Amino acid sequence: MLTGAATNVACALIGCFLVLRRMSMMGDALSHAVLPGLVVAFLISGSTGILPLFLGAAVVGLLTTFLTQSLHQYARVPSDASMGVVFTTMFAIGVVLVKKYVSGLHFDIACVYEGSLELVPFADTIAGLPRPLFTTLIVLIVNLAVLIVLWKEFKISSFDGNLATTMGFSSTAIHYLLMTLVAVTAVASFEAVGSILVVAMLIVPAATAHLLCDRLAVMVAISAGVGIAASILGYWAAYYFDTNIAGMMTVAVGVLYALAVLFSPRYGICSTLVRNFQMSLRVFREDLLAMLYRVEELDASKSLTATEARIALGSGWLARLAISNLIRAGGIGKEGDQLQLTVQGRSDARQLVRSHRLWETYLVEHLGMPLDHVHEPANRIEHFIDEKLRQELDAELEEKSQDPHGREIPE
């Protein structure tokens, strides 16, 4: 589980930049493309030592990035297709090499795919730590160090590559560095967690964090947190259901993302729906207030019945809700079936009607719109005009007291 957590955090850190640079699929591509690099490194060095593996990964990572870019630039292959061509071919080469020259537990393709934390050979230890944990920790530290040292460079080149280049931080260099980090991280995680978890951990925590916050530093931190949470949840769930750990961690992180999609305070679907609902409720309430005000304006003794108001608002349960809501909030009082504005309600309504008539005047006077075309737009905009805007409008209109229809603009 520690190994999983370390991997996840390492991935989640650099994943933020992949996602922000809209190169998420490069993570997928690299984590597959490093396979031949691994095999060749293994064949040449004859061991599964850490250094040759990292070197192999770095070389292949750079090669993949380079090939993808050149195919796109010089042979005019669309960028996504060139990515697809390069990484699948690399992977196929890797598969063939494995079959041909390597056999044994370390390079079981199934492991590469699915990962099998269960099989992590804990007997094999370096510096008192199990080997995979050791490697992933190294990668984690490297990633963290690079991020801290090159924080502002990464930040600016992810935001605006051309600007970064003109300021002297070659965004190409940063791009290649990032890709190397991704490749190395992918390799470190390979034997422990499998490539698919790497892909998931590169992309999903970062995307989750992006839904939850707006600042890069916070995003990186949340992303790492999501990585850790996913590893704990996944480990526990896999233990509980007795299945594949890496797979379960992937599922866990997917669930976390889904939760963020649904419930993120600012960008979540639920909060959007709630806000939509609140908005339409407010529109109904304000329409009701304005309506009562207009009725009063015409004839101070008159008022509407609840039924009339409901029909005028377009019936429906929202209208009903708006009425009861207003009564409870003290905006209107109800005597028998008659609705009456309270003092508070009247002053609110006055502001609304003022917004409405200011806007109508503005449309006619400044935009030259014909009289019969201004009511509708004013009706829509009145809910969005706040005190500041009202003052500006008022100033712009030189404190007119009548709207174009000849009605008074209330103070």
Add this chain to the structure above:
Amino acid sequence: MIGLSLLLGLSLSNKVMIGTAMLGGMAGVVGSFAVLRGRSLVGDMLAHAALPGIGLAFLIMGSRSMLGLSIGALASGLLAIATVTVIVRWTRTKEDAAIGIVLSTFFGFGVVLLSIVQKPEIGGNKAGLDSYLFGEPGNMLTGDLYVLAVVGTLVLLAVGLLFKEFKLVCFDTDFAQSQGWPTLQLDLLMMASLALVTIVGLPIVGVILMAAMIILPAATARFWTNRLHLMLLLAAAFGVAAGPLGTYLGRGLPAGASIVLTAASFFVLSVLFAPRRGVVAKIVSEYQLRRRISHEHLLRSLYELSESELPTIPRLPLLSIHEHRHWNSLEKLLNLEVEAGTIERSEQTVKLTPLGLRRATELTKAHRLWEMYLVQFAGIAPDHVDRDADDIEHLLPESLVLQLEQQLANEGRLPLLIPEVPLSLHDLGTEKPSRES
């Protein structure tokens, strides 16, 4: 159909050949649309996302039948597409990340399901389930061939009937919509055929390499043609060839990988050697272009040096040419011109032949007209691609050319053709390099 029923009697290796060929063919066709539409990686996503569907289908049915598993795979593939659409539409997550998210989490879930399926308590014949991950053409059954054939027919039928519509939507969606075509539905249909092909291909080449089968033949075909229908045919042909050839060449190796490597070598060969788009062709045409430019520079310089003494053609000292402008390899250039018959030279001097003078005059005139045009109308024509000076007379309206010529003449800089040199430019037989850049 009679042909198909013959398949029943085929040996295993023949079945593999036919199956992989059919798969390659249809992957090439649907892949072409995916690549042109910028959706190359959707195939990759579909392949990964099919896994949980396969696992569930197996859990429900308890046996491996290609049809059942394929339906499960298709269902989860379509769910994946829907999920991506929802994510892109409703959240701030961008499309690339959405694809990555769906790909990895679906696949992770699939791995979990498979590891449950693999437990001994769960019965049923699990042989062949693994092939969905890595691809094993050898496991193909005759029934699988039928499925392939049906899917292939469906896909080809759709593309055949809706070729015009697909082409329009791929090229210019807005225009298609303004004409009233249901662009969304057509787009979905393209996606669905992509999904179908991906899913029937999974057990043959495996998850990753299925993505390759979608992209490689199409990307390869793009190098050879500029017509969509030819591209489709070629992509299908490359796909058909890659299947059996890969299986044949890669005996003893994982079949999926060797098919993909065969397709990849087609691609590499095309990148290098395709006419016009290929790297070699580009280098050649670049070289020719450079040669042509220096040829024009040389003739123009010679004209300018001779200009004051015309109509007598002076013999120019080599040194004056050296001084006129900077040359990279003047000797070589001069030798080429001698071969073309445009100059005569001695050890230290160079002289335009009548033919050379005519060509030099033409070039200089065109160049000066163009210069004048650019000076006067630069604001309007900054992005003009066809800068070839000798095109100017065809490019600009006649009245404008006459006006420019008049101006040059007024400045005394209009190169005049000498009428007693009758040779036409087009009889010269010298190379006219292609304008491809």
Add this chain to the structure above:
Amino acid sequence: MPATAFEVHDMTVAYHRRPVLWDIDFTLPEGKLVGIVGPNGAGKTTLIKAALGLVPLASGKVEIYGKSYAEQRHMVGYVPQRESVDWDFPVTVRDVVLMGTYGKLGWFRRPGRAEREVADRCLEQVGMTALANRQIRQLSGGQQQRVFLARALAQDAQVYFFDEPFSGVDAATEAAIVKLLQSLRASGKTVLLVHHDIQTVREYFDYVILLNMRLIACGPVDTTFTNENLQKTYGGRLTILDEAAEAMRQREPNR
């Protein structure tokens, strides 16, 4: 009094709930060349796209010869901005022009000899016959624009919408396009055209629509294209309109 070719009624268009066009309302008679003029970000392209149903309307409606766009689609021709398509797409010049006939062809039918003749005639009209079999990438900017023009001609429409046909085009092409527009007008078509160059408005157009997030003016060039109106159009955005749009965007939840 000529028939009304194109009418926009109280149209508001919003991107991500932020209104970019406010309550546009105008009527255009048949057989006019109409320039749509305004600064960058004034919503000129949006106006065309909204008219063609490519972006949804927040309110209002659009009518062509008195009926909705959906019913009158066959009467409408469209030339999008040149940058809107992938010019590396594997089609030839003639293929692109043929696409103009697809609308009339309907489902499944392939373009046949009749359609090819139409396409060739349209190519001739824009002076591109010689390049009919070229791949579209090998064309200059002006030539690409002519191809789009020919495609619109092949649509054989009554009302044409052109989105910046003069951008990145050489003088010769510009002259050729103007000539073509005039011949379209002569045969009673109505042409709306997004235009950037104020200098040439008087020369090219009969009618002008001055736009800057809202309709400044719409009418015959002589009476509408006045200094006062231009000042209003290019005199910066109205800050209040901007602020109101921003308020709407913030108060309403994002998508």
